[in-house]
Amino acid sequence: MKTIRIFNQDILVRDSLCTTDINKRKEVLPSLRLYIKLTDECNANCLFCSNRDARDFGTIDLKKLEYVIRYLLNMKVLHGISITGGEPMVNPDMMNKLLNLIYEIDSSLEVAISTNGYNLLEFLKMDAVNKLESIHISRHHYNDEVNFNIFGSKDVASSKDIILLQEGLDDKKIININTLIMKKYIDNLEEIKRMLDYVGNLGVYKNGFVSLMKCNSFALEHFINFNDIFNNLDKNFYLGHHFYSGEYCECVDGLYLTKYNKIVEFYARMVKECNCPYTTQLVYTSDNKVTAGFGKRLLYKEKS
Amino acid sequence: MFLSTDILEFINKIVNNSIISDKENVKENINKFRDYLKLTKMADEQLLTEIDIIIECLEELLIIKNKIGYVDVSSILESSKEKINGRPLKKSRQSIYNQKHYSHYSSSGSSSCGGGGISSYRSC
Numbered sequence: 022m023k024t025i026r027i028f029n030q031d032i033l034v035r036d037s038l039c040t041t042d043i044n045k046r047k048e049v050l051p052s053l054r055l056y057i058k059l060t061d062e063c064n065a066n067c068l069f070c071s072n073r074d075a076r077d078f079g080t081i082d083l084k085k086l087e088y089v090i091r092y093l094l095n096m097k098v099l100h101g102i103s104i105t106g107g108e109p110m111v112n113p114d115m116m117n118k119l120l121n122l123i124y125e126i127d128s129s130l131e132v133a134i135s136t137n138g139y140n141l142l143e144f145l146k147m148d149a150v151n152k153l154e155s156i157h158i159s160r161h162h163y164n165d166e167v168n169f170n171i172f173g174s175k176d177v178a179s180s181k182d183i184i185l186l187q188e189g190l191d192d193k194k195i196i197n198i199n200t201l202i203m204k205k206y207i208d209n210l211e212e213i214k215r216m217l218d219y220v221g222n223l224g225v226y227k228n229g230f231v232s233l234m235k236c237n238s239f240a241l242e243h244f245i246n247f248n249d250i251f252n253n254l255d256k257n258f259y260l261g262h263h264f265y266s267g268e269y270c271e272c273v274d275g276l277y278l279t280k281y282n283k284i285v286e287f288y289a290r291m292v293k294e295c296n297c298p299y300t301t302q303l304v305y306t307s308d309n310k311v312t313a314g315f316g317k318r319l320l321y322k323e324k325s
Numbered sequence: 326m327f328l329s330t331d332i333l334e335f336i337n338k339i340v341n342n343s344i345i346s347d348k349e350n351v352k353e354n355i356n357k358f359r360d361y362l363k364l365t366k367m368a369d370e371q372l373l374t375e376i377d378i379i380i381e382c383l384e385e386l387l388i389i390k391n392k393i394g395y396v397d398v399s400s401i402l403e404s405s406k407e408k409i410n411g412r413p414l415k416k417s418r419q420s421i422y423n424q425k426h427y428s429h430y431s432s433s434g435s436s437s438c439g440g441g442g443i444s445s446y447r448s449c
Contacts, residue, residue: 226357256338257338259332259358274365276361278342278354282342
């Protein structure tokens with residue numbers, strides 16, 4: 022870990038990559054990803070929501086955000102931007118303005134968006150959609166109805182919407198499906214395979230799986246250790262890597278051959294600690310503050 | 326000279342799950358696997374060349390598989406390599422899965438996702 026100074030405050034940042042050997046470290050220059058919480062509004066009502074305690078319900082000021090992005094670029098610590106919420110697509114017009122601003126500042130910035138699929142097809146109207154590094158669509162079950170129930174909303178990604186978005190994009194691979202591993206839903210190897218079969222049939226190439234972070238009662242109750250599943254893969258899988266970030270986090274990746282003969286890349290991750298001592302991300306909140314992680318220490322707020 | 330067991334096993338799985346009319350899909354799947362191995366630095370040039378040989382011989386492999394129900398890719402790898410010796414292999418199809426797609430991987434068995442590189446996987 023290394024201490025760097027941002028906005029006149031010291032923060033502890035990770036300065037090593039994850040490695041396949043838990044006891045080895047590979048040092049790199051510290052870098053941070055900026056998460057922009059475009060809004061705290063959300064169309065869904067997820068029981069596992071990790072955002073409930075960190076909502077500000079402000080309005081993003083693009084001028085203030087521009088200042089922060091340029092500042093971090095000048096500091097040479099910014100390696101990418103993720104746009105999240107709430108649900109960032111509750112206001113597609115604002116999303117379009119934000120993307121245009123980011124690419125105007127630096128056209129080479131890696132930008133990813135996380136969405137539950139609300140207004141999903143509005144992406145196709147955006148000027149910069151084909152410049153995106155990735156669109157991560159949260160989809161926690163292969164069955165539309167079960168997925169709607171998990172989100173507590175029918176206004177989330179349907180199979181049809183995902184297929185139509187995929188068809189309309191120049192670069193088909195930018196869509197990633199993200200799935201929580203949790204009891205009663207996707208909670209064992211057969212369910213993982215059904216999910217991957219489903220994703221392959223949509224024509225999507227990548228499916229990420231994440232164990233719940235044991236930071237609230239729902240997560241504690243529904244937690245599944247991803248190793249219980251991914252340590253016991255069958256011959257339909259090719260397991261590529263198993264990475265560790267010390268004691269705090271681990272992940273695996275590889276390929277899966279679906280029962281319909283499609284190749285889908287999978288990725289699975291488990292964060293083991295709710296509070297680790299370093300940060301890898303900054304958060305620009307919807308009320309125009311910068312914090313060292315979600316709901317964590319305030320680093321910057323423009324004086325009014 | 327042979328592919329490592331786990332890589333070979335997965336290619337065998339891809340080939341043996343298919344039928345002769347499925348050749349283009351099988352080829353695409355093996356190419357995706359090849360791209361993954363290459364971009365995640367899990368295969369050296371020799372291994373990649375061996376996968377190219379398999380792709381070259383795919384039709385033959387699928388014919389054998391259809392006739393006897395199963396084909397072991399490694400068993401004909403050596404002879405196939407000799408057979409095409411002396412002429413250049415067809416260049417692999419240009420990958421549509423470019424480096425950007427693998428940006429959370431890096432060389433030497435390290436991941437650079439940084440605990441937040443994949444946007445939905447918030448962590449520290």
